[in-house]
Amino acid sequence: xxxxxxxxxxxxxxxxxxxxxxxxxxxxxxxxxxxxxxxxxxxxxxxxxxxxxxxxxxxxxxxxxxxxxxxxxxxxxxxxxxxxxxxxxxxxxxxxxxxxxxxxxxxxxxxxxxxxxxxxxxxxxxxxxxxxxxxxxxxxxxxxxxxxxxxxxxxxxxxxxxxxxxxxxxxxxxxxxxxxxxxxxxxxxxxxxxxxxxxxxxxxxxxxxxxxxxxxxxxxxxxxxxxxxxxxxxxxxxxxxxxxxxxxxxxxxxxxxxxxxxxxxxxxxxxxxxxxxxxxxxxxxxxxxxxxxxxxxxxxxxxxxxxxxxxxxxxxxxxxxxxxxxxxxxxxxxxxxxxxxxxxxxxxxxxxxxxxxxxxxxxxxxxxxxxxxxxxxxxxxxxxxxxxxxxxxxxxxxxxxxxxxxxxxxxxxxxxxxxxxxxxxxxxxxxxxxxxxxxxxxxxxxxxxxxxxxxxxxxxxxxxxxxxxxxxxxxxxxxxxx
Amino acid sequence: xxxxxxxxxxxxxxxxxxxxxxxxxxxxxxxxxxxxxxxxxxxxxxxxxxxxxxxxxxxxxxxxxxxxxxxxxxxxxxxxxxxxxxxxxxxxxxxxxxxxx
Numbered sequence: 001x002x003x004x005x006x007x008x009x010x011x012x013x014x015x016x017x018x019x020x021x022x023x024x025x026x027x028x029x030x031x032x033x034x035x036x037x038x039x040x041x042x043x044x045x046x047x048x049x050x051x052x053x054x055x056x057x058x059x060x061x062x063x064x065x066x067x068x069x070x071x072x073x074x075x076x077x078x079x080x081x082x083x084x085x086x087x088x089x090x091x092x093x094x095x096x097x098x099x100x101x102x103x104x105x106x107x108x109x110x111x112x113x114x115x116x117x118x119x120x121x122x123x124x125x126x127x128x129x130x131x132x133x134x135x136x137x138x139x140x141x142x143x144x145x146x147x148x149x150x151x152x153x154x155x156x157x158x159x160x161x162x163x164x165x166x167x168x169x170x171x172x173x174x175x176x177x178x179x180x181x182x183x184x185x186x187x188x189x190x191x192x193x194x195x196x197x198x199x200x201x202x203x204x205x206x207x208x209x210x211x212x213x214x215x216x217x218x219x220x221x222x223x224x225x226x227x228x229x230x231x232x233x234x235x236x237x238x239x240x241x242x243x244x245x246x247x248x249x250x251x252x253x254x255x256x257x258x259x260x261x262x263x264x265x266x267x268x269x270x271x272x273x274x275x276x277x278x279x280x281x282x283x284x285x286x287x288x289x290x291x292x293x294x295x296x297x298x299x300x301x302x303x304x305x306x307x308x309x310x311x312x313x314x315x316x317x318x319x320x321x322x323x324x325x326x327x328x329x330x331x332x333x334x335x336x337x338x339x340x341x342x343x344x345x346x347x348x349x350x351x352x353x354x355x356x357x358x359x360x361x362x363x364x365x366x367x368x369x370x371x372x373x374x375x376x377x378x379x380x381x382x383x384x385x386x387x388x389x390x391x392x393x394x395x396x397x398x399x400x401x402x403x404x405x406x407x408x409x410x411x412x413x414x415x416x417x418x419x420x421x422x423x424x425x426x427x428x429x430x431x432x433x434x435x436x437x438x439x440x441x442x443x444x445x446x447x448x449x450x451x452x453x454x455x456x457x458x459x460x461x462x463x464x465x466x467x468x469x470x471x472x473x474x475x476x477x478x479x480x481x482x
Numbered sequence: 483x484x485x486x487x488x489x490x491x492x493x494x495x496x497x498x499x500x501x502x503x504x505x506x507x508x509x510x511x512x513x514x515x516x517x518x519x520x521x522x523x524x525x526x527x528x529x530x531x532x533x534x535x536x537x538x539x540x541x542x543x544x545x546x547x548x549x550x551x552x553x554x555x556x557x558x559x560x561x562x563x564x565x566x567x568x569x570x571x572x573x574x575x576x577x578x579x580x581x582x583x
Contacts, residue, residue, distance in 0.1 A: 084559065101559035195538040208537040234545065238538040306520040317497060326574055328563040337575040338498065346500025354499055355512055358490070361497040362513070375523050380534035382526070416512050417519055433537050 003028035004164030005480060008073050008221040011167060015061070015072045022054035022061075022072030026116050029074045032165045033119070041140045042159035044079055045087055046119035054116050070228055071114030076160045076169035079120045080127060081212070082201040083107050090203045091125040091135035091153075094348030095329040104201020105233045106170060106212055113228040121156030121169055125350045126320065127177055127205045129153050130422040133413050134352045141409070142185060143481040144447055148406035151181030151422075157215045158185040164480060168216045168225055172202055174209045175308055176401075176426025179438040182215050183401035183450025186440045188467070188477065189215045190222045193457045194433035195240035197226075198233030206315035207238075209430040217477055219439060219467035223248035226460065244461065251464045253472045256290030260466070261394030265301035266425055272404045274444040279400045282441035282451040282470065286398065289469055294394055298386040301428060303379050308427040309420055310363050310376035317360025323348065355416060380431050387432040391456045396466055400425055401438040401450035429454055437463040440476040448476075483521070484514040 003011070003025055014020035030046060037043050047053075057072045077083065080090040082100035084107075089095040103111075110117060124134040132155025133139040140155045142148040143163040150159045154171025158181035161169055171178040173191035182189025190213040197212045204210060214225035227246040233239045262283060267276050287293045325331040325344030332343040349357070363372035390397060403424055412418040429436035434457055441451035451470065455462040471477055490509050494501050501509065566573040 084556070098563055099559060101563065102553070102556045237543045240538060300526075303523055303526060306522045309516065310520050310523075326565055326572060328565075331565040336579075337577060340575060341498040342500040345498055346502075349499070351505070354501070355509065355516075357497045357499060358493045358509065359513060359516060362493050362517075365493070365496065371524075372520065374533060375528060376520075377533035377535075378528035378531040379523055379526060381531050382528070384534060417515050420516070420519075431534075 001028070004032055006167055007218050008070070008167050008216065008224050009218070011073060012071075022057040022116065023051060025072055026050050026054040026074050026118065029118055029166050036163055036165065039141065039146060040143055040159050040163055041122055041138055042156045042163060042165060043076065043119045044089070044122055044137055044156070047086070047117055050074070050116050050118050057114055057116070068113035068228070069224060070110065073115050073168065074118040074166050075110060075115045075225075076118055076121045076157055076166050077107070078154050078157050078169070078171050079123050080172060080203040081106060081170065083117060086120060088120065089136070090127070091123045091137060092349065092353070093136045093330055094323050094344070098329045102201065105198035105235060106229045107201065109229045115228070118166055121154070121160055123156055124153035125353050126203070126316070127153040127172060127174055128316070128352050128356055130176070130180060130419050131412065132156065132181070133409065134350055136350060139409055142406045142447075144186065145406065147408060148447065149184070149409055151184035151402070151406065153177040153181075154215065155181045158182050158187055158189065161185070161187045161215050161217060162481065168214055168221055170212055170225075171215050172205070172210055172212050173430070174205045175312060175430050176423045178213050178215060179401050179426050179436055179450070179452060180422065182438045183452070184406040184448065186448030186476070186479065187215055187217055188219055188222050188440070189213065189438045190226065190460070190463070191429060191436045192226060192230065192460060193435040194430075195238050196230050196242070196435070196458065196460070198236040198239045200233055200235035204319040206312040207319065208315060209312060219437070219464055219471055220248055220251060222437070223251060223464045242458070244458065246460060246464075251461070251468050253465075253469045254290065255286055255466055255469045257292075258290075258396070258466070259292045259294055259394045260286060261294050261296035261390055261397045263296050263298045263301065263390070263397060263399055265298050266399035268302070270403050270421065270424065271400065272444070275400055275402070275404060275449050278442035278444060278449045279451055283398050285473060286466065286470060289473060296390050296394060296397070298390060298428075300379065300382040300386050304383050304428045304431055305420065305424050307376040307379040307383065308423070308431060310372050311380065313356040313360035314364050314373050315360070317357045317364065320353070320357055352416065383428055383431045384433070387428075387434055395455070396462050397454040398466070399452050399454070401452040402426075405444050405447035405449060425452060433457055435460050435463055437467050439467045439470055441470070441474070442476055483518045485510045
């Protein structure tokens with residue numbers, strides 16, 4: 001059986017009926033990776049125990065045990081999520097040789113739901129990048145055109161799903177790192193509300209932004225994974241006790257009577273005209289489905305990226321202080337301890353990571369803190385207020401995920417500012433802590449375009465409702481790269 | 483806006499980063515262009531705007547002050563990741579210099 005286009009929902013039904021075994025499914029995915037990964041570099045390593053775990057699921061099913069919602073479903077994890085005993089590098093040389101000492105909470109929850117963790121996927125180094133080119137392990141390639149970037153930083157996860165290796169993978173999203181690669185690879189990506197999913201065992205980039213979420217082929221599948229991983233975890237103090245949990249079966253495929261806001265600032269300068277017209281057509285489809293479309297203004301949008309690129313490097317420079325060459329990973333000895341730190345970090349970190357650490361160290365340093373960091377926190381409040389105001393008038397916001405389709409490998413690699421501009425429509429959700437979903441909505445020159453849907457904090461249900469309605473009426477998500 | 487060589491070296495020292503000689507001028511340029519872009523925020527008057535404080539709301543999270551210990555296997559794996567050790571202790575170079583006057 002060709003398992004490359006199965007959704008989680010379809011595979012779950014086949015596994016339950018006995019038409020497909022978990023072992024055959026896992027083997028099918030491992031074969032697809034073995035055949036296709038060399039060209040795309042989506043996976044850094046596959047699990048040696050996946051087939052045993054799948055066999056155990058099959059045995060438990062045969063014994064009539066009740067199994068979790070993801071029983072036998074192969075799922076990939078981004079290389080910044082810990083699994084006990086797995087190598088885990090965050091795409092960096094500085095974690096060369098590191099082995100996870102414990103399981104992250106998402107690992108525990110996916111395993112409790114019966115998922116088969118199939119391997120770890122490539123990413124921009126410490127999630128700093130929008131193209132997966134800053135990975136120490138080499139860039140990943142876009143399956144729609146191997147000369148193009150897959151987006152980033154969760155590029156390996158998006159490529160693995162788009163290429164048909166696996167039905168789903170987890171990514172982490174600090175400024176768009178789930179939604180943007182999902183958009184550029186033609187798959188679904190969800191950044192949950194800040195606080196919805198525990199980050200325990202996720203290597204931190206910027207702690208006031210980071211969220212873990214799924215990359216899948218359908219909106220329903222994203223809801224299935226969210227249901228398995230969400231909720232309060234005592235080990236992440238920012239995770240929240242949920243009052244409403246995700247119930248995928250209850251997703252209503254109707255937007256009748258909903259009001260969707262289209263922020264005019266999200267179609268401003270720098271936006272590719274062809275991408276804009278594809279996104280407008282997607283919005284028109286939602287209007288035909290019964291939604292009321294209303295233009296809105298989010299006046300501080302043009303300041304979001306600047307605020308983000310102050311706060312995020314500031315938090316990153318602090319979070320990456322732990323890489324001292326002593327407790328884990330790469331080590332380079334100097335004549336004294338400060339020299340050892342400098343050498344280890346100078347050699348172990350790549351250029352973009354060093355750039356951001358320096359930027360963060362600068363904006364937090366004496367004399368600059370007020371002008372940059374404090375100012376950016378104030379602007380973050382203004383961005384949050386823009387969203388609060390918008391959600392008084394509309395149920396959700398619809399806009400592009402990315403200002404362009406995938407660009408050529410190498411094209412923006414030496415121009416950090418041009419790379420940062422790729423995040424212009426995604427950073428706002430992280431600044432405002434709201435959830436965001438990217439759904440495939442068409443093509444420009446054979447490359448996928450994503451529609452981004454944003455909703456109130458903890459209202460993922462509305463995202464699923466809009467996204468599932470759209471997918472019910474369109475076939476973009478059923479197309480596969482050849 | 484461009485960073486001086488001295489500024490880049492000072493920041494690198496603060497961040498404990500050794501930079502290769504040939505990379506320094508590129509960092510001067512890159513950091514300068516990023517900073518020029520983020521200067522944009524100065525256009526906004528934010529005098530009466532409070533700073534954004536807590537991404538997950540401002541409620542405190544409490545728990546009982548009880549030592550839960552550590553799974554011996556997790557402990558073993560954490561120790562194995564150390565670059566240098568003596569028994570179960572992390573071995574590091576001297577933090578303080580030994581000076582005799």
